[in-house]
Amino acid sequence: MSKKFVVAMAIIVAIGVGIYAYLGGFSTPTVTVTTSEPLILAGQPFTGTVKDEAFGNAFRRAAQLRDTKELEGLLGNVYYNNPESKSDSIKAFIGIVIQDSTARLPEGYELLHVPGGRKVVRGEVEAHYMVGPGKLYSSLFDYAEEEKLKLESFYVEWFPSDRKGVVEVPVKQ
Numbered sequence: 001m002s003k004k005f006v007v008a009m010a011i012i013v014a015i016g017v018g019i020y021a022y023l024g025g026f027s028t029p030t031v032t033v034t035t036s037e038p039l040i041l042a043g044q045p046f047t048g049t050v051k052d053e054a055f056g057n058a059f060r061r062a063a064q065l066r067d068t069k070e071l072e073g074l075l076g077n078v079y080y081n082n083p084e085s086k087s088d089s090i091k092a093f094i095g096i097v098i099q100d101s102t103a104r105l106p107e108g109y110e111l112l113h114v115p116g117g118r119k120v121v122r123g124e125v126e127a128h129y130m131v132g133p134g135k136l137y138s139s140l141f142d143y144a145e146e147e148k149l150k151l152e153s154f155y156v157e158w159f160p161s162d163r164k165g166v167v168e169v170p171v172k173q
Contacts (some may be wrong), residue, residue, distance in 0.1 A: 007079060007080055018105070028125075028127040028139075029123045029124060029136050030123065030125070031122060031123045031143040033119065033120070033121055033122070033147075033171070034119075034120060034122050035116070035117060035119060036116050036118045036119075036156075037089050038113065038114060038116035039076070039109070039114040039116075040065060040111060040113055040114075041077075041093060041095050041097055042071055042096050042105050042109050042111055043062060043076075043095065043114075044061075044093070044095055044109055045092070045093050046049055046091070046096060046112075048056050048090065049095065050083075050090050054091070055092075055094075056167070058095075059075075059094055060136065062096055065106060065119050066096055068076075072099070072103075074096065074097040074159055075097075075159045076095060076097035076155075077093065077156075077158075078093040078114065078155065079092045079154075079155040079157075080092065080154060081092075082155070083155060090137040093112050095109065101113075114156055115147065117143060118171075119170065119171045119173060121140050121149060121151060121168070121169050121171060122125045122167070123136040123137075123167045124165070125165050125169075126164055136157070136165055136166075137155075140167060142171075144171075145170075149172075151169045151171060151172065152170040152171070154170055155168075156168045156170065
């Protein structure tokens with residue numbers, strides 16, 4: 001290998017590490033057991049594979065509705081099966097966490113009420129939503145295993161900002 005090649009590869013790796021660090025890739029999630037608050041999501045249900053174009057379109061539509069302020073709130077989702085599993089199939093509700101259940105909903109959107117008052121394992125991380133969920137889920141599952149907690153297959157995630165993610169999973173009673 002030539003010296004130029006090694007230098008070029010070192011620069012590429014340094015840029016990659018810098019981008020990962022900028023996105024919060026080295027942030028450590030905080031995991032706690034707490035009581036959930038009720039949430040209202042305006043969104044659309046999705047059942048299919050994660051590779052389905054409609055899956056990505058649902059996320060893009062929610063982001064567009066939030067960005068254009070057609071719906072005020074935070075990007076949020078509910079998964080009815082583990083989104084981090086090896087399975088390609090997903091059942092989800094993708095949309096925006098809103099405060100006003102009387103808000104006018106865009107065509108194709110409906111409301112989902114997530115009840116509060118449940119014991120949940122909650123993870124939070126200061127990281128971009130592109131890397132945050134992966135860090136959160138692994139931390140949640142590790143914590144639940146260490147504490148010998150059984151979790152339900154109901155995952156609520158929302159993003160208070162582009163650089164913060166929250167996931168809550170109810171503890172089986």
